[in-house]
Amino acid sequence: MSIDFTFTGGIGQATAILFRNGVLINMQSISETGIIVFSDVQSGDVVTINGVCTGTATVKLSTPTIPANPKNFPTGLMMANFLIK
Numbered sequence: 001m002s003i004d005f006t007f008t009g010g011i012g013q014a015t016a017i018l019f020r021n022g023v024l025i026n027m028q029s030i031s032e033t034g035i036i037v038f039s040d041v042q043s044g045d046v047v048t049i050n051g052v053c054t055g056t057a058t059v060k061l062s063t064p065t066i067p068a069n070p071k072n073f074p075t076g077l078m079m080a081n082f083l084i085k
Helices: none
Strands: 002-008 012-020 023-030 034-037 046-053 056-061 071-073 076-084
Touching (some): 002 046
Antiparallel strands (some): 002 034, 012 046, 046 076
16 A cells, blocks of 8 residues: 655655554555555554644655545644545
């Protein structure tokens, strides 16, 4: 599964964390527009996004989630949780 981060009109920093049954499986950070890839993602896993941007940001996961994605963030903090369908 890939997570596409797009920062527009400024800079950003974000961390994506993959949890399975409450256990941290993988954690990666990004500081510019780009893609984070998690392998072996399963239904029921949770992806948490935390970060900050000085412009706007869009986060798009390559798999269906609850809540639906992509998620758009205004200037400031970025915080979201996604349950993998």
